[in-house]
Amino acid sequence: MWRRTYLLLLLVRVYFALSPSYLHPDENFQGPEVFAGRTLLYPSKLPWEFTSENPIRSVFPLWPVYSLPMGLLKWFYGELEIGNPSPEVAYYFLRAVMFLLSFVLEDWAIYELVPLPRHRRAAVVLVASSYVTWTYQTHTFSNSLETLLVTWGLVLIRRIVGQKRRSSVFSCVVLALIAVAGVFNRITFPAFLLIPGLQLLPHFWRRPTSLFVFVLCGLFFSCIAIIIDTRFYRPSASVLDALRSPIITPLNNLLYNTKTSNLALHGLHPNYQHFLVNLPQLLGPAFVAMILSLWNRPAIPSWLKTTQAVSALSGVAMLSIFPHQEPRFLIPCVPLLLSCFRLRKSRLFLVAWVIFNAALGFLMGVYHQGGxxxxxxxxxxxxxxxxxxxxxxxxxxxxxxxxxxxxxxxxxxxxxxxxxxxxxxxxxxxxxxxxxxxxxxxxxxxxxxxxxxxxxxxxxxxxxxxxxxxxxxxxxxxxxxxxxxxxxxxxxxxxxxxxxxxxxxxxxxxxxxxxxxxxxxxxxxxxxxxxxxxxxxxxxxxxxxxx
Structure with a gap:
């Protein structure tokens, strides 16, 4: 039953991944548009984030997701001697890449984050049945990449903490890479891992080798990211020039977003927007069920004590400090909250969940700016x-x-x-x-x-x-x-x-x-x-x- 349901939902995800809806301009202009001109020689126009005096977007985490697939596609067409791939082929190829990343990495991470085997299947199916997984997560958003980095950051934290007798050097190296890629991808990334990351302190105290490896690799990957960004924005700069006068995009991004006058250009929202508007919009009936679980039980529900819930809710709380609040900023919260909440068998919830996600799936995944x-x-x-x-x-x-x-x-x-x-x-x-x-x-x-x-x-x-x-x-x-x-x-x-x-x-x-x-x-x-x-x-x- 669970397996058949999951396979059916996988086909649904494929359908929406290959439907050309357009959820936000950033899914094109902060990703494919940046690399299409350089890699495939298509006409392209860089957005202001990449052309301002102090650029606020990094290409370090974007290159393997967009430029590398485009380069492979161009190489494949060159080997067949059939010219350059059409933009239609490149567009759907990138969508297929995002689908594969969601299918493999997101679902795998959810499977590892749920400790009890009897709860894993339900959690994976619940996440796979969300319209956010069908639409936002299969589009070329930096937020979609952030979801993968957050979930795998939590997986690695769990692995490191679980190793009582070993230093977990390899996991520390990968976690350092994920941390650097996450920060350079979006400055909101630390909000989701800061509180869960405190679990590492006892391990680092017992195993200082792990702390040394994590910090050293973090500095190394940060230098690599800064050099790549600096040479992207100043192609004539040598490696030495990049180290002497670096372009640190996360710092520029943070300085830009701490000024309310800058955020006003994109729209200002009340501080409760994320909790009272955006989360219900993304979770629907699941959000209602979570709120009811808080009222119906005298003690704190068990799901609220999980690492996923702590990561999601602390992230929402920190992001609520900033007055510019869009639903896509909370995409990482969806798989985290759905994977930790234990739903009771309820026909009413099932019907509401299916209707909600089917309606929002077709609206956002097919019709929203779909032409x-x-x-x-x-x-x-x-x-x-x-x-x-x-x-x-x-x-x-x-x-x-x-x-x-x-x-x-x-x-x-x-x-x-x-x-x-x-x-x-x-x-x-x-x-x-x-x-x-x-x-x-x-x-x-x-x-x-x-x-x-x-x-x-x-x-x-x-x-x-x-x-x-x-x-x-x-x-x-x-x-x-x-x-x-x-x-x-x-x-x-x-x-x-x-x-x-x-x-x-x-x-x-x-x-x-x-x-x-x-x-x-x-x-x-x-x-x-x-x-x-x-x-x-x-x-x-x-x-x-x-x-």
């Missing part, structure tokens, strides 16, 4: 098809350029455009974010030329000045179907020379939860618009009435 990745992958094909339609052929085609305006979506990852080799194509991607509809219309008025321009497209001034008068320029708009402001342009009045949007492509599995305007439209009308008009469309912007 951004497929549409970005399809943009070059859409433009080439429109070019053929306008000119009847791609042969002897002048260089084609396209300005693509993304409105009311997450930022599209540039690396997913890949390297187009079939015909000359320049794509200018502009993230319009959530600007008002009137401003979006003004931008289109500037870009779309009046009737009479070549093939209904236009040539910008820079092109004319450089002798590229035959350059074809398309203006595309990518926006959710729920953006009702654009309805006025999809059907232009006869004889009008105003703006017109012609639909070229539509991806149906897309919902924009950032467009919930309950205050203006009311709850039911908003839900009907956002969920009833699902999908992400690509329109060609042109003047109505033009031949």
């Amino acid at each position: 951004v990745v497929p549409v970005q992958l399809a943009i070059p094909t859409i433009i080439s098809a429109e070019t053929v339609k306008s000119n009847n052929s791609l042969e002897n085609q002048p260089r084609v350029s396209a300005t693509v305006l993304w409105w009311k979506t997450y930022s599209p990852p540039s690396w997913l455009l890949g390297n187009n080799t079939s015909f000359p194509l320049d794509i200018d991607t502009r993230d319009m974010m959530g600007i008002p509809g009137a401003e979006m219309a003004q931008e289109l008025e500037k870009l779309v030329p009046p009737c009479g321009s070549h093939s209904g497209t236009h040539m910008d001034d820079a092109s004319a000045g450089s002798g590229k008068a035959d350059r074809t320029n398309f203006v595309l708009v990518v926006a959710p179907r729920s953006a009702t402001y654009l309805d006025r342009y999809t059907t232009a009045p006869a004889g009008s020379s105003g703006l017109e949007l012609q639909e070229l492509y539509s991806y149906p599995k897309h919902i924009n939860l950032d467009d919930l305007d309950v205050g203006t439209d009311g709850l039911l009308a908003t839900l009907k618009r956002v969920f009833g008009r699902r999908g992400l469309n690509v329109w060609l912007a042109r003047r109505a009435g033009c031949d």
Whole structure:
């Protein structure tokens, strides 16, 4: 029974791992986008975390997770002599890597953290049935990597403490590597291991060799990480230069996040946000069951005394000090709390748990900004098809350029455009974010030329000045179907020379939860618009009435 259930949940995890939902821009811009340009020579745009004067993100823990798989994929394609892998292949290959890391390392760690054999199967199945495991943990988040590092940090602490007669040198070396990788990955990492790590003090007192090895290896791995980061941000720097003038990204990150003015740029939340909003959002019925267990028993429940619970709750408490609080910051808490809580057999809980995770699984794992990745992958094909339609052929085609305006979506990852080799194509991607509809219309008025321009497209001034008068320029708009402001342009009045949007492509599995305007439209009308008009469309912007 347990084995069949686990295998079924494994298939569910595979399905969501290969579904192109988009949970947060960081899953692309703080991972694959950083290495795709260097490894696969795709177009890429580094985010501010990597380009500021004091960069706050380290590449040390990211290289083996993103750059190494991309490099292996490029080597494999080179051996087969079939060119560069497409961005679609690279995207799903990275998702497969994250699935394997979750399946092997996370489940293995949970198995080791639960001491009693009769509880292990239930704990592993409960974690495997969480929508957080299906979605967040299979996406390319630094938070997903943090979960693996936290759980294995706890496993190694347990192993070291359990060795009464040996120094556990190897475990200390690996724990030092995990500690350094965790800190350089996210500065929130120590919050989860600081209190559980106190268990090591008696062992280090009895076995000073273990302490010496742990500290020495920690310093060594830290130096390696600092050198790698410094040479990444200053490629001309030698190893000696890196040691003399190092770039210490965790320190920069800590200094940045201790300033409330900086956090205000990303959104400020009350200090209770993690405990009262984010944890219930991630755990659902399990959170309710945990709270009820505290009220129904006079003594402290046994699950609350476990290392996993201490790690999770102390981590949440420390992270609650900072006023910027997002649910993904608590991803490591999910497997920790689910693996230590002993659920009684309850049909009500089972039904609630299945409904909660199925609903959130499909919402977050399939529909949440689900069209951004497929549409970005399809943009070059859409433009080439429109070019053929306008000119009847791609042969002897002048260089084609396209300005693509993304409105009311997450930022599209540039690396997913890949390297187009079939015909000359320049794509200018502009993230319009959530600007008002009137401003979006003004931008289109500037870009779309009046009737009479070549093939209904236009040539910008820079092109004319450089002798590229035959350059074809398309203006595309990518926006959710729920953006009702654009309805006025999809059907232009006869004889009008105003703006017109012609639909070229539509991806149906897309919902924009950032467009919930309950205050203006009311709850039911908003839900009907956002969920009833699902999908992400690509329109060609042109003047109505033009031949």
